[in-house]
Amino acid sequence: MDKIIVEGGRRLQGEVRISGAKNAALPILVSSLLSDGVNVYHNVPDLMDIHSTAMLLSHLGARVSTEAQTVQIDTGGPIQPEAPYDLVRKMRASILVLGPLVTRLGKARVSLPGGCAIGARPINLHLKGLAAMGASIELKHGYVEASASCLKGAEIYFDIVTVTGTENLMMAAVLAQGTTILRNAAREPEIVALADTLMRMGADIRGAGTAVITINGVCALKPVATTIVPDRIEAGTFMVAATLTGGDVTLMDCEPEHLGALVDKLRQVGAEINLSEHTMHITRRAEIASVDVKTQPYPGFPTDMQAQFMVLMSIAGGTSMITETIFENRFIHVSELRRMGADIQVSGNSAIVRGVPRLSAAPVMATDLRASASLILAGLVAEGVTRINRVYHLDRGYEAIEKKFAALGAAIQRTG
Numbered sequence: 001m002d003k004i005i006v007e008g009g010r011r012l013q014g015e016v017r018i019s020g021a022k023n024a025a026l027p028i029l030v031s032s033l034l035s036d037g038v039n040v041y042h043n044v045p046d047l048m049d050i051h052s053t054a055m056l057l058s059h060l061g062a063r064v065s066t067e068a069q070t071v072q073i074d075t076g077g078p079i080q081p082e083a084p085y086d087l088v089r090k091m092r093a094s095i096l097v098l099g100p101l102v103t104r105l106g107k108a109r110v111s112l113p114g115g116c117a118i119g120a121r122p123i124n125l126h127l128k129g130l131a132a133m134g135a136s137i138e139l140k141h142g143y144v145e146a147s148a149s150c151l152k153g154a155e156i157y158f159d160i161v162t163v164t165g166t167e168n169l170m171m172a173a174v175l176a177q178g179t180t181i182l183r184n185a186a187r188e189p190e191i192v193a194l195a196d197t198l199m200r201m202g203a204d205i206r207g208a209g210t211a212v213i214t215i216n217g218v219c220a221l222k223p224v225a226t227t228i229v230p231d232r233i234e235a236g237t238f239m240v241a242a243t244l245t246g247g248d249v250t251l252m253d254c255e256p257e258h259l260g261a262l263v264d265k266l267r268q269v270g271a272e273i274n275l276s277e278h279t280m281h282i283t284r285r286a287e288i289a290s291v292d293v294k295t296q297p298y299p300g301f302p303t304d305m306q307a308q309f310m311v312l313m314s315i316a317g318g319t320s321m322i323t324e325t326i327f328e329n330r331f332i333h334v335s336e337l338r339r340m341g342a343d344i345q346v347s348g349n350s351a352i353v354r355g356v357p358r359l360s361a362a363p364v365m366a367t368d369l370r371a372s373a374s375l376i377l378a379g380l381v382a383e384g385v386t387r388i389n390r391v392y393h394l395d396r397g398y399e400a401i402e403k404k405f406a407a408l409g410a411a412i413q414r415t416g
């Protein structure tokens with residue numbers, strides 16, 4: 001199995017291009033199911049989760065072809081309603097096919113995704129919303145079976161802000177009869193990107209990016225050609241890496257507007273950040289200062305940046321408290337960072353991080369994508385050679401991560 005090997009101590013310097021966003025691409029590729037014809041998506045990142053989505057869509061009957069960063073999905077042929085366990089278990093976001101299948105075909109049978117390393121991650125709010133729109137829903141043999149001769153618009157309140165829940169119901173509502181209002185909806189840039197795509201397909205959606213989204217159902221959507229927005233979490237990971245190593249890094253093709261909470265925290269930590277329309281320049285001359293962080297739904301500090309930020313705090317000049325409010329088990333990286341010499345105590349959903357002068361390299365592994373990324377960051381500043389196992393987690397969500405770090409001067413390589 002592949003490993004990533006990092007020798008610590010290099011200052012990152014140079015330019016890095018940010019890829020298309022995984023979490024925007026996944027629902028947008030799935031939204032092709034709502035049309036009847038050839039959709040074209042540009043700037044799609046080359047990731048395992050994208051390949052899993054392509055396999056799932058092919059299984060459902062779409063014809064998917066990929067050339068470089070462009071993915072073409074033809075949904076003109078017959079589409080079938082079943083997403084089997086073997087495909088869904090590879091990627092939780094597969095549940096996103098539920099809304100589109102029910103609204104287009106009147107029925108769907110989708111495997112329940114199950115828990116994962118960072119938490120139980122139920123889908124009750126996806127199901128509650130579909131039921132409110134008139135779908136009859138049964139859970140049988142590990143599958144969600146949903147059917148509705150015609151979904152009807154409804155007013156839906158989310159008890160908890162859910163990103164894929166909002167996306168699923170937004171996709172169900174675009175072809176429903178009447179008006180759907182989603183309240184306490186997620187406001188992530190990925191929601192806005194999906195809504196933009198759906199509107200270009202002919203959907204009538206207002207308020208995406210706010211907590212109240214109103215969707216007036218239409219009879220049919222047409223295929224679309226669109227470009228995936230830049231990945232704010234990949235960008236954030238390189239911003240933390242630049243700050244961590246006292247580097248001098250320019251991020252190209254990114255969207256600074258999507259990174260407000262992180263930019264603010266990194267400036268408090270001591271980073272100097274210059275923003276222009278689609279680029280960001282990051283340096284640090286001051287010592288790393290400790291700051292407290294609490295994860296929140298967008299526009300708050302992203303849970304997907306918590307592990308990476310913890311590495312920064314682990315070599316900061318004081319003590320910080322990092323509080324995780326989104327997932328119940330997202331401190332998987334803590335025990336590995338402690339093995340590298342970090343001083344971190346976890347109490348409930350908070351971690352107290354006391355900065356140490358230096359981390360020391362160790363063989364490590366993690367069972368979650370962002371936790372794995374944090375171990376690369378730790379390796380960049382640790383004394384010695386860090387070996388990161390289970391690289392497939394990284395391949396799910398970071399495009400050519402070791403090549404991008406190497407181009408910035410990191411001593412990093414992948415081995416078999």
Ligand code: EPU
Nearest residue numbers: 023093121122123124125126160161162163164326327369
């Ligand atoms: N939740 C429920 N019931 C539901 C849905 C969610 O209780 O029906 C809870 C979850 O258990 C969690 C909270 O609500 O405690 C928020 O979860 P959410 O549904 O927003 O997460 P998600 O949609 O499954 C997406 C991203 C995650 C990211 C989270 C939070 C995609 C494909 N995934 O997950 O990305 O961490 O939103 O921002 O968009 C990653 O990229 O590494 C990743 C995990």
